[in-house]
Amino acid sequence: MHIALTPNVHWVGKIDTELRQFHGSDFSTHRGSSYNAYVIREEKQVLIDTVWKPYATAFVDNLAQEIDLHALDAIIINHGEVDHSGALPELMRHIPDTPIYCTKKAIDSLTGQYHENWNFHPVKTGDTLDLGNGKQLIFVEMTMLHWPDSMATYLTGDNILFSNDAFGQHYACSGMFNDLADECVLHYEALKYYANILTPFNVLLKRKLEELGKLNLPMNIIAPSHGVIWREHPMQIVESYAAWCDQYQEHQVTIIYDTMWDGTRTLADAIADGLRSQDPSLIVKTYNIAKTDKNDVITELFRSKLAVVGSPTVGNDMLSSMAGLLHFVKELKMKGKQAATFGCYGWTGEAPSKMADLLREAGFSIIAEPLRNQWNPTEAMIEEARTWGRQLIADPEQ
Ligand code: FEO
Numbered sequence: 001m002h003i004a005l006t007p008n009v010h011w012v013g014k015i016d017t018e019l020r021q022f023h024g025s026d027f028s029t030h031r032g033s034s035y036n037a038y039v040i041r042e043e044k045q046v047l048i049d050t051v052w053k054p055y056a057t058a059f060v061d062n063l064a065q066e067i068d069l070h071a072l073d074a075i076i077i078n079h080g081e082v083d084h085s086g087a088l089p090e091l092m093r094h095i096p097d098t099p100i101y102c103t104k105k106a107i108d109s110l111t112g113q114y115h116e117n118w119n120f121h122p123v124k125t126g127d128t129l130d131l132g133n134g135k136q137l138i139f140v141e142m143t144m145l146h147w148p149d150s151m152a153t154y155l156t157g158d159n160i161l162f163s164n165d166a167f168g169q170h171y172a173c174s175g176m177f178n179d180l181a182d183e184c185v186l187h188y189e190a191l192k193y194y195a196n197i198l199t200p201f202n203v204l205l206k207r208k209l210e211e212l213g214k215l216n217l218p219m220n221i222i223a224p225s226h227g228v229i230w231r232e233h234p235m236q237i238v239e240s241y242a243a244w245c246d247q248y249q250e251h252q253v254t255i256i257y258d259t260m261w262d263g264t265r266t267l268a269d270a271i272a273d274g275l276r277s278q279d280p281s282l283i284v285k286t287y288n289i290a291k292t293d294k295n296d297v298i299t300e301l302f303r304s305k306l307a308v309v310g311s312p313t314v315g316n317d318m319l320s321s322m323a324g325l326l327h328f329v330k331e332l333k334m335k336g337k338q339a340a341t342f343g344c345y346g347w348t349g350e351a352p353s354k355m356a357d358l359l360r361e362a363g364f365s366i367i368a369e370p371l372r373n374q375w376n377p378t379e380a381m382i383e384e385a386r387t388w389g390r391q392l393i394a395d396p397e398q
Contacts (some may be wrong), residue, residue, distance in 0.1 A: 002066050003176050004039070005221055005229065006081065006158050012063050013037040014051040017172040022083075027196055027260035028295045032172030033191070035083055036225045038162060041065055041159050043132020044073040044104060048162050049225055053086030060090050064200035069094050076104040076137065078161040078164035079150045081108030082274060089114050100169055103127060103141055105149035111383035123151070128199060133157070140212065142166060144204050146197055159220035167191050167237045179232035186228060187292060188299070190237060194224070194244050195302035196295050199332045205245040209238065247336035252283040254296055258290045258319040263344030264310045270382045271308055271342065271371075274389025282393065290321040294328065301329065306338045307364065309355050313345035318355050326355065328360040340392055342371035342385070349374065369391055 003011040013036040028381075035051035037059070045067060051059045058132045063069065069091070077085055077100055082349055088110070092098070097119055102110065104122040109202055111117065123129075129137040135157040142150040145166050153162045169189035173181045198205060222230040222237060230237050253275055257267040268286055275284045287297050309326075311318035318326075339359040341352040352370030370386045373381050 001062070002388065005160065005223060005231070007288070008041045009038060009155070009158060009160060010039050010041075010066060010348065011049075011176060011223075011229070012039050012066050013049075013058075014059060014091065015174065015176075016052070016055075016056045019170070019172070020044070022170060027170070028293045029170040030171065031185065033049075033170040034172055034176075035228050036223065036227075037063075037084075038223060038230070039063070039138075040131065041269070042065070042135050043335055044130070045071055046074045046076055046131065046137070047091075048076045049070055049078055049084045049164065050087035050091060052083045056087035056090035059087040060094065063091070063269050064094075074097055074098065074154050075100045075105055076129075076162075078109065078142075078153055078162060079147060079223065080106045080113065081147060082113065084164070085113070086109060089116065092116065092118055093383075103137070103149050103151050104149070105143075105147075109147070109149045118246075131155075138215075138217070140215070144165040144201050144207060145208060146201060154217050158387045159218045161217070162225075163198070163222055164225045166224065167222050167230065167241065168224035171227040173228050175226055177232070178228050178230045178234075181228045187240075188241065191229065191244070191302070192295060192299040194241065195299045197333075198245075199334060202245040202247075202333075202335070203240065207221075209242055209245070214239075231363060238334075248302065250283065250303045250335065251281065252285065252300070252304045252309060253306045254297070254299070255284065255286040255299045255306040255308040255310070255323075256289050256313075256325065257286075257342075258321045259289060260312050260314070261312075261317070261376075263373065264312045266377050266382065267342050267344065267385045268308075268310055268373065270377075270385035271389035271392075274386035274391075275308075275393060277386070277391040278393050289325050292320070294325055297326065298332070301337075302334065304337065306340070306367070308340050308342065308389070308392065309359065311351045311355060312343050313347075313349050313351040316348055316350050318343075318351040322351075323358075324357065326358040326362065333363055335363055337364050338367045340366065340368040340370070342388070344373045344375070344377065346375060
């Protein structure tokens with residue numbers, strides 16, 4: 001399948017409607033994904049990126065229908081991760097001498113993964129490749145967005161930014177363009193991608209967006225390596241990234257808990273009541289982490305100003321589902337968020353303070369003493385949990 005972005009630029013990737021897990025099993029992809037590769041035909045003809053390894057043969061067969069492989073003057077690899085470079089060994093089997101343009105770090109990652117000494121040409125920000133017909137490719141390093149080897153490639157004349165992972169989403173959409181996609185789904189999947197993958201690099205991303213702005217490159221199309229291509233108001237995703245990288249939060253509190261015999265769940269429901277009664281305009285969302293996809297929960301946490309986190313105490317600690325989540329939260333290095341913890345216990349009751357310690361390490365401000373309850377909550381305890389919830393947001397400055 002080929003899709004025209006412009007008469008001379010075609011998408012030649014793979015829409016993977018069945019994908020449900022990505023990065024091993026670490027990222028849920030409820031709506032599939034796509035691996036976007038592009039062919040540009042000017043006086044010179046180039047390929048930008050490839051697809052994930054399972055689709056290598058189909059990709060090369062499909063590409064050969066689009067263009068004589070031997071007529072390719074260059075291959076641009078924006079990022080060495082296997083979802084974009086996985087078809088490179090199969091392609092290079094056909095055209096082993098074709099030059100590959102990529103960052104110096106990408107040469108390291110590609111040789112480390114494929115153990116091949118291809119015809120590499122390292123590039124850095126500002127380097128160009130002349131395509132003829134008055135058009136050029138301009139390379140822009142995107143270091144740590146999200147790998148050290150990442151870069152973006154800009155096509156002058158058509159004003160297309162091939163941004164690789166940046167501005168992408170795991171969203172298999174047969175329309176392939178944002179004006180043909182479900183707008184709410186697209187926004188959610190772009191946010192989920194950002195929250196779960198790019199959050200640790202917020203500061204770098206902010207600088208990179210400023211650097212991109214200073215390059216003053218007009219953007220008619222932003223063509224990422226996953227999901228739909230932004231051609232209608234393409235700068236909307238750049239504006240969203242500018243907001244997301246700057247300690248983003250909505251008027252939302254997310255309660256995340258696990259429970260053994262419903263005691264901690266009962267507290268969670270009472271705390272939610274308290275929060276809502278204190279501020280009816282507040283969005284309050286409640287998730288049992290053992291029954292909810294962790295990437296979806298992280299997305300809600302990313303939107304929140306306050307996380308209220310609960311677990312019963314088992315073996316002097318929190319339940320393992322919560323420990324796994326908080327380990328992931330620590331990796332993400334979110335800034336400017338508050339947290340409070342709670343939980344039921346039978347004997348010792350350490351879980352709330354241990355969760356607070358992990359959240360503090362993850363960069364959250366702990367704004368209340370933990371709410372602890374021994375055995376099942378009484379009516380009086382349920383009322384106390386409502387009051388505790390109300391007080392979490394009693395300060396209008398919070
Ligand atoms: Fe889509 Fe970092 O690979």
